[in-house]
Amino acid sequence: MKSDAGALQGVRVVEVGVFMAAPFAAMHLADMGADVVKVEAPGTGDPARATGPFVSGEGSAFLRLNRNKRSVVLDLKQPEGREAFLALVDSADVLVENLRPGALRRLGLGPEELRARHPRLVHASVSGWGQDGPLADQPGLDIMAQARAGLMSITGHPETGPAKVGVPVCDLVAGLYAALGIVAALRRRDVTGEGDQLDVSLLEAGVSLAVWEAGRYFATGEVGSPQGTAHQSQAPYQAVVTSDGHVTVGANTPKTWEGFCAALERPDLLADPGYASVAQRYQRREQLLAEIERTTRTRTTDDLVAAWTAHGVPCAPLSTYDQVFDDPHLAARDFFWDAPDADGTPVRQIGSPLRFAEAAAQRRTAGPRLGGDSLEVLAELLGEERAAELLAAGVAR
16 A cells, blocks of 8 residues: 655755755655755845735745745854754754855864764765865856766757757756765665765766767767767657647667657658668758658658657657646546645646655645744744744744
């Protein structure tokens, strides 16, 4: 029988995160059942709150990126604020943050200080360039990481110049690596009794994705370049034009190439000795694409998807996000869900891709109001009287 509890039930995570990487990591931990307490600075808190469009006065993306969390506002520049923060960390299993390297250390809250008082703590830091090295002190955002990691050099079309990946891929992948590393460190702690310190950078997260590019460069010295939607070494494997849009298709085995040609009713392509192997098709990919699109331009996307699917050829329409968020397959899998905002307003959520047979992904609340849980969390740690004193003094809000 499937449990309502998440796989990380009983794990407490303290997040000191802004915008993307650390909040994304902590969101996945919260989805898996961890109690995530988001510590924010007085005033505006996480700047993502002020990034529109807005729902009930909060940034719409913030309400999704910070679901299933509680918010505590602490002034870490005040001794009493640091004292309350230390009490919170003492109660936690994990601290995840993506502040500039050294920011917490300057407050006396660096990983060395925290793990000295709490040896079982898993401290995960996410930054642009890492905690050391010549770039460590420089600010680094996703677009800079994409640029330096080489991703922008292979994204887009050769004629149009560099392009970034449409989503903040280095931020998001760094967040996923942080979540993975945290879970691994918790598993190690179960065995050794010791916590760990994790250093994840956006740059290295981006470079780690260069699987095909590294394979080619380290084997031949060849440097990758923009290919549009095409594959680096196989054809046909890309988006092609239809009469009403685009469709993606990959026919990179003898069987799928045969089915591809049959669905197009183009036996001439199958019979052409110049297209007999994957290597030959890739070598003549521009000529092949022109031949393919001579046919696909006369047929609809739905028609081509149906025909290729009937022949066992991998394919999919090129969807816009309005189509994605109304996709019948995702609806059948109950992927999207509504989380109540603090005022009860339903906030549509992207579901967790993690589907456990036994442990349920948590579906509780949208992102919290700034400091909305300060009194509750501090009362759990310090008692109601002390929590009320901190709020009255403005140390917590």
